[in-house]
Amino acid sequence: MPELPEVETTRRGIAPYLEKTSVATFEVRQPRLRWPIDPAIKNRIEGQPVEQVTRRGKYLLLQFANGTLLVHLGMSGSLRVLTSGTAPGKHDHVDIGLENGHCIRYTDPRRFGAMVWSEHPVQDHKLLASLGPEPLSEAFDDDYLFQHSRGRRGPVKSFIMDSHIVVGVGNIYANEALFKAGIDPRRAAGRISRQRMTRLVQCIREVLGAAIEQGGTTLKDFLGGDGKPGYFKQELAVYGRAGMPCSRCQRPLKEVQLAKRSTVLCSHCQR
DNA sequence: CCCAAGACCTGGCGGC
DNA sequence: TGCCGCCAGGTCTTGG
Numbered sequence: 001m002p003e004l005p006e007v008e009t010t011r012r013g014i015a016p017y018l019e020k021t022s023v024a025t026f027e028v029r030q031p032r033l034r035w036p037i038d039p040a041i042k043n044r045i046e047g048q049p050v051e052q053v054t055r056r057g058k059y060l061l062l063q064f065a066n067g068t069l070l071v072h073l074g075m076s077g078s079l080r081v082l083t084s085g086t087a088p089g090k091h092d093h094v095d096i097g098l099e100n101g102h103c104i105r106y107t108d109p110r111r112f113g114a115m116v117w118s119e120h121p122v123q124d125h126k127l128l129a130s131l132g133p134e135p136l137s138e139a140f141d142d143d144y145l146f147q148h149s150r151g152r153r154g155p156v157k158s159f160i161m162d163s164h165i166v167v168g169v170g171n172i173y174a175n176e177a178l179f180k181a182g183i184d185p186r187r188a189a190g191r192i193s194r195q196r197m198t199r200l201v202q203c204i205r206e207v208l209g210a211a212i213e214q215g216g217t218t219l220k221d222f223l224g225g226d227g228k229p230g231y232f233k234q235e236l237a238v239y240g241r242a243g244m245p246c247s248r249c250q251r252p253l254k255e256v257q258l259a260k261r262s263t264v265l266c267s268h269c270q271r
Numbered sequence: 272c273c274c275a276a277g278a279c280c281t282g283g284c285g286g287c
Numbered sequence: 288t289g290c291c292g293c294c295a296g297g298t299c300t301t302g303g
Binding site: 002003006076113161173223228239 | 294
């Protein structure tokens, strides 16, 4: 479910419930996520006020005075706001009970997600330290992307999906941004001109920005913190549309595999 | 350093 | 209806 727009939508949805209140209970029903949830987290955060809810890439950061809880939603994770006491389902692995009577529930059928505790400077944590810039920040510009792409022989789609290059661009938005930029996803990153790289940076920004405005993309069951689905699905030009006509030239969209990820493109419009 | 592939999981779908 | 293989919004880890 989660690429950057969905994670940001989740952050905006849960932040008002978490900020200015304290954690009453931290209940783990299934600790086996990507890494086992450290049992010590309970004692670290129960009774502690939540200072801020921020995001770095696809990691949500729940900041406390004594450290930060990093939450990653993996492929199938979600966080929802509930009233305390709602009965948990099979994949509802963690509840963060709040003193204001609400409960933040972590659900993740595939358990590719993670919940990790970090002491003070969270930006130095192993999982965050080597991440690339935020795609909507000024640090992500054409100079940056162009310079890092030189000498790279792998496909540009894998390049922009690499979180060490730029964070937050997952399979949906990589496909969309490359279509919008008119670049063939299979093209070697190092063989894209400066001018076209400028265009790509702009397209990544536009696609992610628009998706955040629409509350993300709901493919299956993603809901924002307000309980509403994301409406960006209506705007997807290529993702999930293999065989259907290209919105620009009407020729059928083609599907290929790239690094084992489904890749949809128009071989006429993307070069 | 770069890149491809494997690993971690469950559920839903189409085909037989 | 049942079983089987394949696919799915991610990314860390390993090996060449």
